[in-house]
Each structure stands twice: as structure tokens, then as C-alpha cells.
Amino acid sequence: MxxxxxxxxxxxxxxxxxxxxxxxxxxxxxxxxSWTLMQLIRSPGGSILELLPGLISxxxxxxxxxxxxxxxxxxxxxxxxxxxxxxxxxxxxMVLAKISGAIVxxxxxxxxxxxxxSFFVHLHEVDWKLVLxxxxxxxxxxxxxxxxxxxxxxxxxxxxxxxxxxxFPMLFLSGLFIPIKDLPRFLQPIAYCIPLTYGTDVIKGAFxxxxxxxxxxxxxxxxxxxxxxxxxxxxNIHKKWIL
Amino acid sequence: xxxxxxxxxxxxxxxxxxxxxxxxxxQKGEIFGFLGPNGAGKTSTVNMMIGLSRPTAGDxxxxxxxVRRKPKQAQAIMGIxxxxxxxxxxxxxxxxLCFCAALYGMRKEERELxxxxxxxxxxxxxxxxxxxxxxxxxxxxxxxxAAALIHSPRILFLDEPTTGIDVESSRQIREMIVxxxxxxxxxxxxxxxxxxxxRICDRIAFIAKGQIxxxxxxxxxMQRISLDRAIHFVTxxxxxxxxxxxxxxxxxxxxxxxxxxxxxxxxxxRLELFPVMEFFHHHGVAVYEAKELxxxxxxxxVRLTGIESSILKKEKGGGK
Ligand SMILES: Nc1ncnc2c1ncn2[C@@H]1O[C@H](COP(=O)(O)OP(=O)(O)OP(=O)(O)O)[C@@H](O)[C@H]1O
Ligand SMILES: [Mg+2]
Numbered sequence: 348m349x350x351x352x353x354x355x356x357x358x359x360x361x362x363x364x365x366x367x368x369x370x371x372x373x374x375x376x377x378x379x380x381s382w383t384l385m386q387l388i389r390s391p392g393g394s395i396l397e398l399l400p401g402l403i404s405x406x407x408x409x410x411x412x413x414x415x416x417x418x419x420x421x422x423x424x425x426x427x428x429x430x431x432x433x434x435x436x437x438x439x440x441m442v443l444a445k446i447s448g449a450i451v452x453x454x455x456x457x458x459x460x461x462x463x464x465s466f467f468v469h470l471h472e473v474d475w476k477l478v479l480x481x482x483x484x485x486x487x488x489x490x491x492x493x494x495x496x497x498x499x500x501x502x503x504x505x506x507x508x509x510x511x512x513x514x515f516p517m518l519f520l521s522g523l524f525i526p527i528k529d530l531p532r533f534l535q536p537i538a539y540c541i542p543l544t545y546g547t548d549v550i551k552g553a554f555x556x557x558x559x560x561x562x563x564x565x566x567x568x569x570x571x572x573x574x575x576x577x578x579x580x581x582x583n584i585h586k587k588w589i590l
Numbered sequence: 591x592x593x594x595x596x597x598x599x600x601x602x603x604x605x606x607x608x609x610x611x612x613x614x615x616x617q618k619g620e621i622f623g624f625l626g627p628n629g630a631g632k633t634s635t636v637n638m639m640i641g642l643s644r645p646t647a648g649d650x651x652x653x654x655x656x657v658r659r660k661p662k663q664a665q666a667i668m669g670i671x672x673x674x675x676x677x678x679x680x681x682x683x684x685x686x687l688c689f690c691a692a693l694y695g696m697r698k699e700e701r702e703l704x705x706x707x708x709x710x711x712x713x714x715x716x717x718x719x720x721x722x723x724x725x726x727x728x729x730x731x732x733x734x735x736a737a738a739l740i741h742s743p744r745i746l747f748l749d750e751p752t753t754g755i756d757v758e759s760s761r762q763i764r765e766m767i768v769x770x771x772x773x774x775x776x777x778x779x780x781x782x783x784x785x786x787x788x789r790i791c792d793r794i795a796f797i798a799k800g801q802i803x804x805x806x807x808x809x810x811x812m813q814r815i816s817l818d819r820a821i822h823f824v825t826x827x828x829x830x831x832x833x834x835x836x837x838x839x840x841x842x843x844x845x846x847x848x849x850x851x852x853x854x855x856x857x858x859x860r861l862e863l864f865p866v867m868e869f870f871h872h873h874g875v876a877v878y879e880a881k882e883l884x885x886x887x888x889x890x891x892v893r894l895t896g897i898e899s900s901i902l903k904k905e906k907g908g909g910k
Contacts, residue, residue, distance in 0.1 A: 349694065349695025352695045352696070353692055353693050353694075355692075356689060357692075360681075364680050425679065427677060429642060429676060432642060433641070433665055434665065434693035435662045435695075
């Protein structure tokens with residue numbers, strides 16, 4: 348019961364004080380929006396459906412990683428984070444509460460490009476039963492990646508720099524805009540080490556049937572990434588935060 | 591069994607030994623003071639006791655709970671005030687308290703009731719709706735202490751609660767601490783104010799360079815060094831001859847006349863007052879006042895640690 352109350356209130360606080368703050372909302376909306384519009388302008392007409400999966404993945408990736416890096420490093424630098432470490436709740440519960448907000452934020456971000464695209468194309472043939480879990484899993488894995496960065500970084504600035512260091516290469520390596528088979532041969536194995544690749548593949552399948560892997564395989568890989576990253580993060584937290 | 595038992599606690603950071611094999615007990619309902627200069631190892635000790643840092647060696651047991659093995663169980667009965675006021679800047683006072691209560695699993699009605707009580711108790715009622723970042727330093731400190739008390743902890747840790755705080759707020763904080771003790775809360779307090787430790791602590795440990803140099807009640811610490819006992823008498827008219835007679839009559843004493851109709855009588859051991867008063871009376875010398883001139887705790891600290899007390903009094907980072 349203590350865990351549940353604490354979990355809910357940490358989540359509520361983060362949403363109220365970080366996620367719903369105007370600069371963060373605008374970052375969450377404007378960034379995916381401007382990309383969507385840019386792509387729409389560049390290639391009007393039929394290719395929107397082809398672009399949308401990449402835009403969705405990107406919105407989730409950016410939303411989650413930037414938020415988490417900020418909320419955790421910010422609270423660490425003003426030391427309010429110690430309160431969470433010292434609360435009588437397990438480290439899992441605390442970490443889950445911290446990442447839940449980012450996951451929800453990422454999922455909502457995913458629908459910003461969908462919303463705007465819906466004015467231009469029909470989306471009723473999309474297999475939403477696949478898109479939703481894929482978006483969820485992209486959100487979970489990128490949040491955990493963000494967590495890993497947040498654990499390592501000492502400053503908010505550092506966290507942002509770190510996350511960009513990871514995010515931009517990922518955009519190009521995980522098949523969002525450039526199909527993996529068109530990447531240089533030596534980069535192709537790297538693509539399959541990135542969770543985003545699997546999530547985007549499922550979404551591409553759901554939108555235009557252009558998946559390379561079977562959705563089952565992709566979800567399996569995403570789950571494995573999620574569990575692995577969660578365990579690594581907890582270990583890291585133990586090592587870095589409890590000195 | 592002591593309420594808190596710290597045994598052979600040690601903490602090293604690379605080459606630096608911050609805490610060097612310290613052991614002590616704290617009894618239930620006691621205010622235990624950790625007195626030492628900057629860098630003595632006070633915060634390092636507290637952090638190990640509350641489970642925020644891992645001891646290099648040693649154990650901490652609080653209310654029968656091994657903090658190393660069951661930190662979460664132990665943290666449930668602890669209230670913690672860090673050396674910095676670390677609440678959430680954008681939240682107001684009331685929200686801060688309610689949030690901290692939620693971390694301890696308190697339900698909504700209970701959280702709000704307790705938050706209101708504490709705001710009132712700490713005279714922060716009007717500030718309850720202002721964001722924490724708009725608080726003065728003293729107010730921040732008080733709210734941070736209130737937040738630590740939200741779940742009515744059995745033991746309260748205070749890391750330099752009054753450092754950098756004005757006289758009035760410090761006084762209120764000390765009053766609060768004493769009141770808590772009266773209600774049965776055990777208090778562990780670090781400070782570098784000797785007077786503060788002397789005034790409110792039941793027992794004090796002097797810590798320097800990671801080691802406990804001496805510990806005990808103020809009275810016990812005073813006995814650690816042999817200082818003369820001295821009694822100061824404010825009298826009516828008397829003269830050198832009287833002083834000489836007095837000294838002769840009480841073996842081992844030394845009597846010194848002061849310019850302002852007073853005498854100081856020094857002895858190695860405790861002095862029984864009645865015969866002295868009788869002697870005064872017999873010689874027709876009126877006594878208006880008699881008080882013991884005690885060595886101060888500061889004298890004891892300086893003697894035992896070899897640290898100049900001026901170092902202790904220096905505030906961190908200059909006059910902040
Ligand atoms: N995380 C750390 N890494 C390296 N050294 C540390 C760390 N924390 C503390 N120290 C060192 O350990 C020693 C004790 O520090 P500590 O903070 O416990 O002292 P303190 O008594 O609380 O001092 P103050 O009155 O300044 O708060 C100091 O020499 C300090 O530099
Ligand atoms: Mg300290």
C-alpha cells in the first residue's frame with residue numbers, strides 16, 4: 348500500500364511539475380510537429396503513410412529521453428532526489444514511478460504526428476492493435492535508455508548532451524527514414540542492437556505492411572531490451588547513487 | 591539494549607578516510623549530539639546511518655533493525671533533515687509536506703491534516719501556499735524539518751539544522767527539537783555550535799578527523815579534564831586579611847580578592863558551602879551571591895581535540 352501511494356504521488360508530481368510545464372509541452376509537441384510538417388511539405392501526397400512510422404518513433408524517442416534526463420538530473424542536482432532514495436519504498440518502485448511519467452509522455456507524443464497526418468490521409472486501414480503496443484514498447488525502452496543516461500550524468504546539461512549523442516545516430520541507424528538494407532553493410536548489425544529498430548519495424552508493418560521482421564520477434568526483442576535495460580539501470584543506480 | 595548501536599563504522603573515499611572506526615550508542619528518547627569542525631566526518635556518518643551511503647566497514651542497528659540489510663524497513667521509522675534544505679522548489683509548502691507524507695504511504699486526509707498541523711506548529715501557516723523557492727533560509731530550514739516529521743518518525747536525524755540560520759529561527763528550531771524529545775522521539779544531531787550542543791543535547795560526541803575523541807553527558811565531558819573548581823562570592827565589605835584567614839581556614843583553597851567586592855575561591859575538589867558561609871557570617875561579611883565558575887564545554891573541547899574553538903565557529907563558505 349505504501350508503495351502504491353508513493354508510486355502514484357511521484358508520478359503525479361512529475362506530471363504536474365515537469366511534464367505539464369509549458370516549455371516541456373511545447374518541446375513535446377513542436378518538435379514532432381515541425382518534423383511532420385517538414386516531411387509533409389517535402390513530399391506531399393502518398394508518402395505520408397510511409398513517413399509516419401518514422402515520425403512516431405522519433406517523437407517517442409525524443410519525448411521520453413529528454414524528459415527523464417531532465418527530471419532525474421534536475422532533482423539530483425538540487426538534492427531533492429535523496430528524498431526518493433530515502434523513502435521506505437523499494438528502488439524498483441521508485442524507478443518505476445519515475446519512468447512511468449516519461450513513458451506516458453512518450454506515448455502521448457507519438458500521437459502528435461498521427462493527429463496532424465490525419466488531416467491529410469486516411470488512417471483507417473492502419474492496424475492499431477499493433478501500433479499501440481509497439482509505441483508502448485518504444486516508449487519503455489527509450490525511457491530506460493534515458494534512465495541509463497540520467498544515472499550517468501551529473502548535470503542537466505550533461506544529460507542533454509549525452510542523450511543527443513545517442514539519439515541522433517539512432518535516428519539514422521534504426522530504419523526510421525533510411526531502410527536498414529540501404530545502410531552500409533557494416534552498420535547493419537548495429538541497427539539490430541537498437542530497440543527502436545524493432546519498434547519502428549512493427550509500426551511500419553501496421554501502416555504499410557513493410558515490416559522486415561515478424562511482429563512476434565520484434566516484440567520479443569523489445570521485451571528483452573526492456574528487461575535488460577531495467578536490470579542494468581537498477582544495478583547502476585545502486586552503484587552510483589548509493590555511494 | 592540501546593535504541594541505536596553504531597559499531598566500528600568506517601568510510602573511505604579513495605585515500606580519504608572520512609569516518610575512522612567509530613562506535614557509539616544512543617538511548618531511546620535521547621538527544622545525541624555530534625560535534626565537530628568542517629570535514630570531521632559528521633555528514634558521512636549520518637549518511638551511513640540513514641542508508642544513503644554504504645559503510646566501508648561496520649554496522650548500524652536502529653530499533654533492532656540492521657540498516658545495511660534492511661534499509662527500507664529502517665528508513666520507515668526515520669525522519670531525515672539533510673545538511674541542505676532539499677525540498678521541491680516549485681511546490682508550495684503545503685504540497686511539499688503532502689508529497690513527503692505520500693512517500694511514507696500516508697493517505698490523503700491524513701497527509702493534509704498532518705501538513706496543516708506542522709505548518710501551524712512551525713509558524714509557516716501563511717507561507718503554506720507560497721512556493722518553496724520564495725522562502726527565506728530560515729523558513730526553508732523549518733519546512734525541511736517539518737517534512738522530516740510528517741510521518742512521526744521514531745528517530746530524527748538533523749545534519750546541522752541551524753547552520754546559516756538567524757538567531758530567532760535557530761531558537762525556534764532548538765525549541766522544536768526539545769519538544770520532540772519530550773514526546774519520546776530520539777534525536778541525532780550534528781552541529782558545530784558548541785553552545786547548541788551544550789544547551790540541548792543529553793549526550794555529546796566530539797568528532798575530529800573521522801574519530802570520536804570523547805563522548806558523554808556534558809557533566810561527564812567536563813570531568814574528562816581536571817580543571818579547578820572555583821566559586822565566585824559577591825560580598826559586603828571585606829579586606830585582604832579576611833581573604834587570608836579564609837584561605838587558611840579551608841585547606842587546599844586559594845582565595846583571590848577581586849576589585850568589585852567579591853572573592854574567588856579555588857579548590858581541587860568540591861567545596862561544601864555551609865561551613866564557608868558560616869565563616870563569612872562569623873566574620874560579619876555579608877554574602878549576596880555565590881556561584882560556581884565552571885569550565886566551559888568549549889574549554890573541554892579544545893583540550894581534548896586540540897582544535898581551536900574558533901575553527902569550530904567558522905561558518906561554511908565564509909559568512910553565508
Ligand atoms: N563523496 C565524497 N567523495 C570524496 N570525499 C568525500 C566525500 N564525502 C565526504 N568526503 C570527505 O570526507 C571527509 C568528511 O566529510 P564530511 O562531509 O562527512 O564532513 P562533515 O563533518 O559533515 O563536515 P561539514 O561540517 O563541512 O559538513 C572530508 O574530508 C570530505 O572531503
Ligand atoms: Mg556535513
